[in-house]
Each structure stands twice: as structure tokens, then as C-alpha cells.
Amino acid sequence: MSQLNPDEKFTLITRNLQEVLGEDEIKKVLAERDLKLYWGTAPTGKPHIGYFVPMSKIADFLAAGCQVTILLADIHAFLDNMKAPLELVNHRTKYYEAIIKAMLTSIGTPIDKLKFVVGSNYQLSAAYSMDNFRLCACITEHDAKKAGAEVVKQVESPLLSGLLYPGMQALDEHFLEVDAQFGGVDQRKIFVMAEKYLPQLGYKKRAHLMNPMVPGLAGSKMSSSDPDSKIDLLDDPKAVERKLKKAFCEEGNVTDNGILSFIKAVLFPLGSLYGKQPEFTIRRLEKFGGDIRYTDYHALEADFRDKKVHPGDLKAGATAALNALLAPIRETFNKDSELLKLIETAYPQVSDKVKQKVVPKKEAVVPAAGATATGSKKGSEKPEDVSRLDIRVAQIISARSHPNNPKSYIEEIEVGDATGPRTVVSGLADYIPLADLQGRRILTVCNLKPAKFQGVESHAMVLAASDAEGKVIELLEPPEGAEIGEAVTWEGYETALRGGEVLNPKQNMFGKVAVEFGLTMERVAHYKGVPFMTSKGPVTVKSLTEGNIR
Numbered sequence: 001m002s003q004l005n006p007d008e009k010f011t012l013i014t015r016n017l018q019e020v021l022g023e024d025e026i027k028k029v030l031a032e033r034d035l036k037l038y039w040g041t042a043p044t045g046k047p048h049i050g051y052f053v054p055m056s057k058i059a060d061f062l063a064a065g066c067q068v069t070i071l072l073a074d075i076h077a078f079l080d081n082m083k084a085p086l087e088l089v090n091h092r093t094k095y096y097e098a099i100i101k102a103m104l105t106s107i108g109t110p111i112d113k114l115k116f117v118v119g120s121n122y123q124l125s126a127a128y129s130m131d132n133f134r135l136c137a138c139i140t141e142h143d144a145k146k147a148g149a150e151v152v153k154q155v156e157s158p159l160l161s162g163l164l165y166p167g168m169q170a171l172d173e174h175f176l177e178v179d180a181q182f183g184g185v186d187q188r189k190i191f192v193m194a195e196k197y198l199p200q201l202g203y204k205k206r207a208h209l210m211n212p213m214v215p216g217l218a219g220s221k222m223s224s225s226d227p228d229s230k231i232d233l234l235d236d237p238k239a240v241e242r243k244l245k246k247a248f249c250e251e252g253n254v255t256d257n258g259i260l261s262f263i264k265a266v267l268f269p270l271g272s273l274y275g276k277q278p279e280f281t282i283r284r285l286e287k288f289g290g291d292i293r294y295t296d297y298h299a300l301e302a303d304f305r306d307k308k309v310h311p312g313d314l315k316a317g318a319t320a321a322l323n324a325l326l327a328p329i330r331e332t333f334n335k336d337s338e339l340l341k342l343i344e345t346a347y348p349q350v351s352d353k354v355k356q357k358v359v360p361k362k363e364a365v366v367p368a369a370g371a372t373a374t375g376s377k378k379g380s381e382k383p384e385d386v387s388r389l390d391i392r393v394a395q396i397i398s399a400r401s402h403p404n405n406p407k408s409y410i411e412e413i414e415v416g417d418a419t420g421p422r423t424v425v426s427g428l429a430d431y432i433p434l435a436d437l438q439g440r441r442i443l444t445v446c447n448l449k450p451a452k453f454q455g456v457e458s459h460a461m462v463l464a465a466s467d468a469e470g471k472v473i474e475l476l477e478p479p480e481g482a483e484i485g486e487a488v489t490w491e492g493y494e495t496a497l498r499g500g501e502v503l504n505p506k507q508n509m510f511g512k513v514a515v516e517f518g519l520t521m522e523r524v525a526h527y528k529g530v531p532f533m534t535s536k537g538p539v540t541v542k543s544l545t546e547g548n549i550r
């Protein structure tokens with residue numbers, strides 16, 4: 001394979017990328033020897049089909065004779081807001097390695113030359129620690145925060161760990177002894193920071209290769225947080241079909257079209273690996289024009305724009321192609337009981353009902369069996385955890401604009417009190433149209449001390465989730481059939497303590513607990529990884545798969 005000359009290698013290494021920093025350096029290396037580079041991934045949530053994008057580049061790098069290292073950045077997964085708690089991170093690291101190997105194998109990439117390195121294997125050394133400290137003495141807090149802004153989850157009270165993340169990613173380049181780092185353009189600020197600071201430690205500045213981000217199947221800009229835009233690598237063919245069917249794909253619309261983006265960013269590049277001619281086939285009955293075969297994305301896009309290809313046919317073609325890619329991955333896992341077990345240990349609280357049958361019984365979920373021990377130091381003291389919150393399924397009876405504040409609404413909400421509905425003020429006016437609130441089933445916190453907002457006293461709080469930037473706001477929703485007034489529960493957290501307690505606002509109990517709220521890939525609201533549960537199942541949001549709840 002290394003019969004390629006340096007120019008050909010360069011072309012292969014840099015194709016389908018959005019941006020390359022340090023092209024000349026790469027060319028210089030290639031004139032003398034093969035390029036050494038790495039791609040890092042933090043083993044947090046389960047990888048989805050978007051991971052085929054970096055995989056197709058890794059295939060290119062290997063084909064171009066590069067020495068490729070995949071860094072399983074376990075410590076980073078923890079540093080980023082404990083996206084992977086320490087109890088789970090080792091399992092997730094193993095899962096990532098297995099699924100990445102299965103993906104590469106599925107796309108026909110030989111992996112014998114590929115090296116996997118686990119971050120903690122060298123990041124805990126004295127030399128690395130000392131360099132980390134030295135780096136911390138060069139970078140301002142402000143710059144570290146900015147560097148991580150698109151990678152590290154942004155929360156209300158950021159942890160120090162998130163500030164260490166970008167610098168350590170920079171150091172990895174030196175400790176992995178590479179010429180270049182590869183990643184998504186979302187890593188750009190970290191890459192630029194690495195270029196600036198490694199020389200200050202006396203190390204070489206590295207080149208950086210960035211692939212474009214794939215928009216989700218939902219097609220809009222925000223779609224990376226839409227669950228239907230995420231297809232798990234182990235989703236069965238039916239689920240793939242269902243999710244693609246649901247995807248937004250409007251006839252003739254080629255600009256906001258997740259299916260087309262996916263075909264462009266994933267299927268065509270994969271189809272053109274190893275000098276193959278990419279091919280995308282749309283199967284149709286003769287009476288609808290018969291099969292059409294595309295060897296070029298632009299031709300497909302043009303036909304779709306001209307309405308020569310119908311959305312249903314496009315989706316069917318994408319479904320078939322994707323299922324063909326996923327089949328060998330599913331098979332690898334399905335025939336290996338160790339791997340199947342690994343999924344359950346790495347992602348114990350997957351809310352998928354089918355899987356729950358297989359889950360042994362919760363073992364390693366974050367707060368473990370003795371959850372109350374987390375907060376209750378010795379007996380009588382009340383724990384500072386979610387058990388203190390009285391969160392209930394509720395329904396908005398009526399809603400109107402707040403006369404004194406254009407950002408707020410005033411709602412009458414039925415929370416199951418014998419005394420009737422409560423009046424609640426919520427700052428939702430910028431995000432949710434009034435009409436969407438009438439009759440809406442929601443979740444409310446019912447034991448906060450009533451507070452006045454511009455002259456109107458509010459007797460509960462409506463719970464909503466927001467994305468990291470606070471641009472998208474979605475209400476928490478109870479599952480169908482859950483009763484108005486019923487209390488939300490969290491397994492492992494006794495709710496008996498609620499006993500009518502009204503929280504003292506000075507203690508900010510809600511704030512302390514809410515920092516631990518989050519959303520799973522399945523859009524389920526959770527507290528420290530434990531789902532918000534009702535008698536009819538978990539509480540969800542419409543589309544966000546990560547973010548904050550308030």
C-alpha cells in the first residue's frame with residue numbers, strides 16, 4: 001500500500017477534511033518518512049453512526065502508510081463533568097475499543113497496524129504530571145476555558161477538571177510522539193491552543209487535521225442533540241429504518257436535509273475507500289422509474305433538488321446502505337457474550353426496555369446501592385440529594401403572559417394538591433409559545449418556598465432542560481398515562497424524607513441537586529445517572545440528549 005508517493009499520500013491524508021493546520025510540516029515529514037498521527041476519543045456515551053466519519057479518515061491514514069494511534073482518553077472522559085464516572089470508565093474504554101475495531105473491520109480496514117493507547121497508562125506518570133503543572137503555569141484560566149468551550153460540557157458551576165482537559169489534550173501530542181493530531185473541527189480551539197503552548201514547554205508544535213461535523217439526521221443545526229438523529233451502532237435494522245423514516249427530509253430541500261448530509265459525509269467517503277468507486281443505489285419499482293445508481297454525491301443532490309428522487313426512496317436507499325454497514329458490527333457483538341455483557345456493564349442504566357431484561361440488576365450505577373450514604377453523614381442529618389425534592393407530574397390548566405415581565409408566563413398548574421391548582425410564574429416566554437403550554441403535562445418542583453416575581457407569587461417551578469448554550473429549552477415531560485400529582489422517584493434515593501418539607505431557599509438545596517441533573521442519549525432526565533421515574537416509565541424531553549435541567 002505504501003507504493004504511494006508523498007504527494008499521493010498527502011492527498012489521501014487530507015481529503016474530505018474541513019481544515020488542515022500545518023500542511024507544510026506534513027509534506028516535509030512525508031518527503032522523508034511516514035506520518036505519525038493520533039485520534040483521541042473520550043469514552044463517554046455510546047458511539048453512534050457519526051463515528052463513521054473519523055473511521056473513514058483513519059482508514060485513509062492507514063492506507064497512506066501513516067502510523068496511527070487511537071487514544072482512548074479515559075481520564076478526559078472523567079474530567080469532562082464526569083461524563084464517564086470512574087466506576088464505569090474502564091468498561092467504557094473497553095467498549096470503545098471493541099466497537100471501533102468492529103467499525104473499522106466493517107468498512108474493510110485492516111487494523112493490525114493500528115495502535116490503541118489508553119490515556120491513564122501514561123497520563124499518571126510523574127513526567128506527565130509535571131508537564132501538566134508546567135502547562136497550568138503558562139495558560140490562563142480564561143484561555144483554558146475558552147479552548148474547551150466546544151468540547152467540554154458547559155455547566156453553571158464549572159469544575160476545575162474541565163479546565164485541565166484542553167491542556168492535557170495538548171500534552172498528549174507530545175507524549176504520544178506524533179507529528180499530527182486528527183479530530184473534528186469542534187476540537188479546533190484545543191488544537192490552536194496546543195500549537196501555541198507546546199513550544200512554550202520546549203516541545204514541537206504539531207499539525208492538525210480536522211474533519212467536518214456531520215449534522216444529525218434531523219437536518220437542523222441543533223440536531224446533534226436530537227435523539228432521532230442518533231443511530232446507535234448496534235441498533236437493529238428495524239430501529240434504523242424507523243429512525244430514518246422519522247428524519248426530516250423534505251421533497252426538493254437539499255439544504256436542511258439530514259439524510260442527504262449523512263449520505264454525503266458518511267456513505268460516499270466510505271464508498272470511495274481504497275480507490276473504490278462509491279455507489280449509492282435507490283431501488284424503485286419500474287412504474288416509479290426503476291433503480292437509479294449514483295457514483296457521485298452531487299448527481300444525487302441535483303436529482304433530489306429537481307424532485308426526481310422522492311424522500312421516501314432516498315430514505316429507503318440510505319436505510320439499506322446503513323444496515324449493510326451495521327450488520328457486521330451487530331454480528332460481532334451478538335456472537336460474543338463477553339461483548340454483550342460489556343455493553344451492560346459500561347452503560348448500566350440504558351433505559352431501553354428490551355435491554356433491561358438482560359441487565360443483571362443494577363451494579364455499578366453511580367450512587368450504587370447505598371445511595372443515601374452519599375449525602376447522609378451519620379443517621380439523622382438529611383442527605384443533600386434528590387430525595388429532598390418533591391417533584392411531581394403536573395398539568396398546566398391555563399397559561400397567560402405576565403403583565404409585568406415580557407419574559408414570563410403565569411400558569412395555573414394542577415399538581416395534585418387537595419386545595420386545587422397552584423399559581424406558578426416561569427420565565428419561558430422567550431422559548432415556548434403560550435399556546436404550547438395550554439393543557440400541557442409537565443414536571444414541577446413542589447416544595448420550594450413560594451417566591452414573588454414582579455408582584456406575582458409563584459408556588460412551584462416548572463422543570464425544563466436546556467442545551468449547553470441555553471439556546472434550546474424543552475420542558476420535561478411525563479410518559480403517557482402517568483397520573484397528575486404522582487411523585488417522581490429515583491431508584492436508590494429514599495423519598496420518605498420529603499414529608500411535607502418546604503426547602504429553605506438559603507440552603508439552595510434545589511441548586512445543589514440540580515447540578516447533578518442531566519439527560520441521557522435516550523432523552524431521559526436523570527440525577528447522577530439514575531432516571532426520573534414515574535409509574536409509567538421515565539421522564540423525557542423532546543429531543544435533547546445532553547444539557548442542564550432547571
Ligand SMILES: N[C@@H](Cc1ccc(O)cc1)C(=O)O
Nearest residue numbers: 040041042073076151169172
Ligand atoms: N477531545 C476529544 C477527546 C480527546 C481527548 C484527549 C486527546 O488527547 C485527544 C482527544 C473529544 O472531544 O472527543
